[in-house]
Amino acid sequence: MSIKEVVKEKYGQQALRVVSGSGTACCGPASSCCSTDPITSNLYDLGEKSQLPEAAVLASLGCGNPTALAELKPGETVLDLGSGGGIDVLLSAKRVGPTGKAYGLDMTDEMLALARENQRKAAVENVEFLKGEIESIPLPDQSVDVIISNCVINLSADKDRVIHEAYRVLKPGGRFAVSDVVVRGEVPAEVQRNVELWVSCIAGAMQETEYVQKLARAGFVDISVEPTRIYNIEDARGFLTAEGIDVDAIAPQVDGKFMSAFVRARKP
Numbered sequence: 001m002s003i004k005e006v007v008k009e010k011y012g013q014q015a016l017r018v019v020s021g022s023g024t025a026c027c028g029p030a031s032s033c034c035s036t037d038p039i040t041s042n043l044y045d046l047g048e049k050s051q052l053p054e055a056a057v058l059a060s061l062g063c064g065n066p067t068a069l070a071e072l073k074p075g076e077t078v079l080d081l082g083s084g085g086g087i088d089v090l091l092s093a094k095r096v097g098p099t100g101k102a103y104g105l106d107m108t109d110e111m112l113a114l115a116r117e118n119q120r121k122a123a124v125e126n127v128e129f130l131k132g133e134i135e136s137i138p139l140p141d142q143s144v145d146v147i148i149s150n151c152v153i154n155l156s157a158d159k160d161r162v163i164h165e166a167y168r169v170l171k172p173g174g175r176f177a178v179s180d181v182v183v184r185g186e187v188p189a190e191v192q193r194n195v196e197l198w199v200s201c202i203a204g205a206m207q208e209t210e211y212v213q214k215l216a217r218a219g220f221v222d223i224s225v226e227p228t229r230i231y232n233i234e235d236a237r238g239f240l241t242a243e244g245i246d247v248d249a250i251a252p253q254v255d256g257k258f259m260s261a262f263v264r265a266r267k268p
């Protein structure tokens, strides 16, 4: 199976978990799915959650709160790359108001069905969920004011293409305002693989410097990476120990290096 097929199958199952009422979607290993996941839990405040259908909140699989940080204004057009159950699209729609528009883009049918059902329950009209891949965005050039995304770009096997596509669809002056997991500093490949296995929603977290270089190469300016949550080896101790990994030996190579961050940039 290709990476895309594996990702589709995994997130299709997560959507069905929410639809069937089996619980929340969850990124960590199956054994930790009932407990609090340090990456996806408590990202939204009560005021935000109370405006949304319960299934949109239960399906949240992000690692940040991009709409809260993106400074969205009434009338703007927003595009969420990998919109999942639609939580950030619905929140964006409220921020941009009836004169604005929020698009969600996702490739997984089950997630799109869940997102459209959440839109129906939330009774918002300035929202459209599109089926497609973030490496080939089905929107015209210069049609979007703000690109948001929540823990999706790390899943792409072709991050340069995603960033070029984001640049293409943004209007001049448009903003890239994305939450993602990034790695700060050098981490041995084997250690990174083990941590990614623990997180399991993350397939290929980029080095912070690599992220910045890719954005700059695509033409973006005013690039910044602001950590929002920094992970500690203790978050993953149980899982890594069960996998036979000597946690204390790798701790110095992991602690403080994996983080959720808010990545900002501007198209000149």
Ligand SMILES: C[S@@+](CC[C@H](N)C(=O)[O-])C[C@H]1O[C@@H](n2cnc3c(N)ncnc32)[C@H](O)[C@@H]1O
Pocket (backbone or CB within 6 Å): 004, 007, 008, 011, 012, 059, 060, 061, 062, 063, 081, 082, 083, 084, 085, 086, 087, 088, 105, 106, 107, 108, 111, 132, 133, 134, 135, 149, 150, 151, 152, 155, 156, 201
């Ligand atoms: C980690 S979930 C995040 C969902 C949502 N952003 C949230 O915060 O809850 C990843 C989502 O991105 C979608 N996705 C992953 N890779 C994609 C790709 N290459 N193109 C389109 N959608 C993709 C998956 O189907 C899934 O719904």
